[in-house]
Amino acid sequence: MTDKLTVSVLGTGIMGAAMARNLVRAGHTVRAWNRTRAKAEPLAADGAHVAGTPAEAAEGADVVLTMLYDGPAALDVMREAAPALRSGAAWVQSTTAGIEAVAELAAFAAEHGLVFYDAPVLGTRQPAEAGQLTVLAAGPVEGRAAVEPVFDAVGARTLWTGDDGAAGSATRLKLVANSWVLAATAATGEVLALSQALGVDPQNFFDLIAGGPLDMGYLKAKAGLILNDQLSPAQFAVATAAKDARLIVEAGRQSGVRLDVAAATAERMERAAAQGHADEDMVAAYFASFDVPHE
Numbered sequence: 001m002t003d004k005l006t007v008s009v010l011g012t013g014i015m016g017a018a019m020a021r022n023l024v025r026a027g028h029t030v031r032a033w034n035r036t037r038a039k040a041e042p043l044a045a046d047g048a049h050v051a052g053t054p055a056e057a058a059e060g061a062d063v064v065l066t067m068l069y070d071g072p073a074a075l076d077v078m079r080e081a082a083p084a085l086r087s088g089a090a091w092v093q094s095t096t097a098g099i100e101a102v103a104e105l106a107a108f109a110a111e112h113g114l115v116f117y118d119a120p121v122l123g124t125r126q127p128a129e130a131g132q133l134t135v136l137a138a139g140p141v142e143g144r145a146a147v148e149p150v151f152d153a154v155g156a157r158t159l160w161t162g163d164d165g166a167a168g169s170a171t172r173l174k175l176v177a178n179s180w181v182l183a184a185t186a187a188t189g190e191v192l193a194l195s196q197a198l199g200v201d202p203q204n205f206f207d208l209i210a211g212g213p214l215d216m217g218y219l220k221a222k223a224g225l226i227l228n229d230q231l232s233p234a235q236f237a238v239a240t241a242a243k244d245a246r247l248i249v250e251a252g253r254q255s256g257v258r259l260d261v262a263a264a265t266a267e268r269m270e271r272a273a274a275q276g277h278a279d280e281d282m283v284a285a286y287f288a289s290f291d292v293p294h295e
Helices: 014-025 037-046 054-058 071-084 099-111 125-129 141-154 169-197 202-209 217-227 238-254 260-277 282-289
Strands: 006-010 029-033 063-066 090-093 115-118 133-138 155-162
Touching: 006 014, 006 054, 006 071, 014 029, 014 037, 014 125, 014 141, 029 037, 029 054, 054 071, 063 071, 063 141, 071 099, 090 099, 090 141, 099 115, 099 169, 099 238, 115 141, 115 169, 133 141, 133 169, 141 155, 155 169, 169 202, 169 217, 169 238, 169 260, 169 282, 202 217, 217 282, 238 260, 238 282, 260 282
Parallel strands: 006 029, 006 063, 063 090, 090 115, 133 155
Antiparallel strands: 115 133
């Protein structure tokens, strides 16, 4: 099989648009679709074909890549694409969908003769735009030649977690990783809010932990977005972070594990979204520390 493919990208938000651009740069033919067409239109200037429907985007695709809001959204869009899906095509499902939804998506793939790859990615806007995502992937060995060129275009590294996408091993690892990312993000907002409340210069805190085991580049990067009022455009939005946090809480609950930090993080994200920060970077959960609008 040639390593130059026709790839349908369904969902061109923050992550999907960046992935589509990198696929074009790698020489693949890209057919892109987004529910809000205006978000997909700029990709035409990069060389992608912008389609009006999921079916149009999926027409003739060797690989269909979904990067949508959640599992139900991915399933709805694939149902719309169904008339054009080619039996034997690969489906790279990169939406953070949750364990239960992955099984439903894999069942749809089986019904339509698609080779299913559970393939969420680790990274936000900047690594996505640079083609430096980490791809977490699970799916059959015999079909990987069709999807590895896609993974190479969008990511710096592919970590294979299993050979059965329906088992959701890649999604399970993504939820574990996101539980840490979201906890660190929420803690960043809280440490800044507490510093302000107690009259402490945040830089004094950063200096205190500098070079030690508590020091984190991520802490400083995310704190900088708040301190320098750079919450837009989002690296990863508050609303999406809230959705992921709920998926993590539910995954823990179904496995008999209580995840208090993840539950509290979900509540903080949802509160910040309700305050008007839904589309800002997820560290805007900082504002959930305040009961009144805060600058």
